[in-house]
Amino acid sequence: MKKIEGKEVKWGVLGVGDVCEKKSAPAMQKVKGSQLIAVMRRNEAKAQDYAERHGVSTWYGDADALIQDPEVNAIYIATPPNAHLELTKKAAAAGKPVYVEKPMARDYQECKEMIRVCQAAEVPLFVAYYRRTLxxxxxxxxxxxxxxxxxxxxxxxxxxxxxxxxxxxxxxxxxxxxxxxxxxxxxxxxxxxxxxxxxxxxxxxxxxxxxxxxxxxxxxxxxxxxxxxxxxxxxxxxxxxxxxxxxxxxxxxxxxxxxxxxxxxxxxxxxxxxxxxxxxxxxxxxxxMPENIQYFLIQSIVEELLGKENASPSTGETAARTNWVMEEMTKNYYKK
CATH class of the missing domain: 3.30.360.10 (Dihydrodipicolinate Reductase; domain 2)
Structure with missing residues (x-):
């Protein structure tokens, strides 16, 4: 899998909603070797508001614009699950590692496709199951x-x-x-x-x-x-x-x-x-607990992206298994 070239992970966040206020994105500004440099929300005014309050230099109202930003070298997808697959495909196509919120996707098939596109692009895929590090x-x-x-x-x-x-x-x-x-x-x-x-x-x-x-x-x-x-x-x-x-x-x-x-x-x-x-x-x-609850998981991801092998315990492969289990547990209701 490709690693980040250089000495710093420069994050772009897609969907700076509630989870990014304290739980996750602020940790990207605290972890050694990590910067949060760009944020995106469909409502660009809200993206600008988040950026100005959190000291982020760049904001967008369009996901493609953030993904293609040449300064961004890793993508955090903090949207609801229905957008995870599409945005993962775009980030992987741009050759950028992906960190996605949980649950990984709406169903197991979407999870498998996310894994496939990241493997094909040789980019790592991580999922925000941060309890593995608390x-x-x-x-x-x-x-x-x-x-x-x-x-x-x-x-x-x-x-x-x-x-x-x-x-x-x-x-x-x-x-x-x-x-x-x-x-x-x-x-x-x-x-x-x-x-x-x-x-x-x-x-x-x-x-x-x-x-x-x-x-x-x-x-x-x-x-x-x-x-x-x-x-x-x-x-x-x-x-x-x-x-x-x-x-x-x-x-x-x-x-x-x-x-x-x-x-x-x-x-x-x-x-x-x-x-x-x-x-x-x-x-x-x-x-x-850390002030930002995802701090230790984000720290492990940054370490892995900068060269430490298997530093993060939460990957696309591990997270997809949880989607499979939940799907099995609810298939009588959804008739899957």
Whole structure:
């Protein structure tokens, strides 16, 4: 795969919306060997506003113009998923490495095509599953690898969330619950992080049995998914994702059960890790997060683009597996 020539990754961002305010793009200005030099949004006035507030020198209202900017040598696609494939094709054709938001695409076929075009152009493809680099999630991985809970038997995911927790406008304006844009609903938005992280811990999921439905009938996407699954490594798993519960049932927990203990931790609403071992006192570990939550992943991508082999743990190949799993878990609903 091609590396960046020179000593600096010069990023151009397509789609500077909410995720770029704090989570991701500002880190590109902080990581050593990295600069954010251009941003784009279809509304050019909003792109200019972002650029002026964040100290970015160049802005565009057209994606092609940013991709062809000779000063930009890496592309970050921060749009909704329906644009990921098209923009990846254009960036790859321009010979520029691609970093794309999660979920990687609307479906597994789009993911495979993104991988194909990047391989053909010999450009790296990375995906924003940044939990693979955060200290609390790395602690869980370390506890498992050092045998703190013995041999892992199974893992369980539970997400209970009230309806529309992030709504600041009408339902019709929320692309996260429009399958034509997002591929699915909140499950694709949130569950993708959890499933990708389990792939990081235990390897690929080989078998899925699941049912998805829409119980509240407020939008076209699924609002509940129940699943059982098996990893190639032999670990078993189950998951319950419900996005129409009451506040009193709100829950975010991943629990990993082993032959001599268990580990539990939240994926979204906390940064602690709890370890329970047979015959020992419970331990709780807490962690501080970087100001820009994607900092460590972006740092790993920059290191790889500047020559360090396999520095980033989140690639197109790993991320595509998560799309396959989500598609399997919802295929009864979408009739795929």
């Amino acid at each position: 200290p609390n999630f790395l602690k869980v991985k370390s506890l498992i690898e050092t045998g703190e809970i013995g041999k892992v038997r199974y893992v369980n995911i539970t997400i209970n969330q009230p309806k529309h927790p992030d709504m600041k406008e009408d339902i019709a304006a929320n692309w996260r619950i429009d399958p034509e844009v997002a591929g699915g609903g909140y499950f694709f938005d949130l569950g993708s992080h959890q499933l990708d992280y389990l792939d990081f811990l235990f390897g690929p999921i080989a078998e899925v049995n699941a049912i998805a439905g829409n119980q509240a009938g407020e939008y076209p996407a699924e609002d509940i998914v129940l699943a059982n699954f098996r990893f190639e490594s032999g670990v078993l798993g189950s998951g319950n994702w419900c996005f129409t519960t009451g506040e009193s049932s709100k829950k975010d927990e991943i629990k990993i059960i082993g032959t001599s203990g268990e580990i539990s931790f939240p994926c979204f609403w906390g940064t602690w890790v709890t370890l329970r071992k047979d015959g020992e006192k419970e331990q709780e570990f807490t962690f501080d």
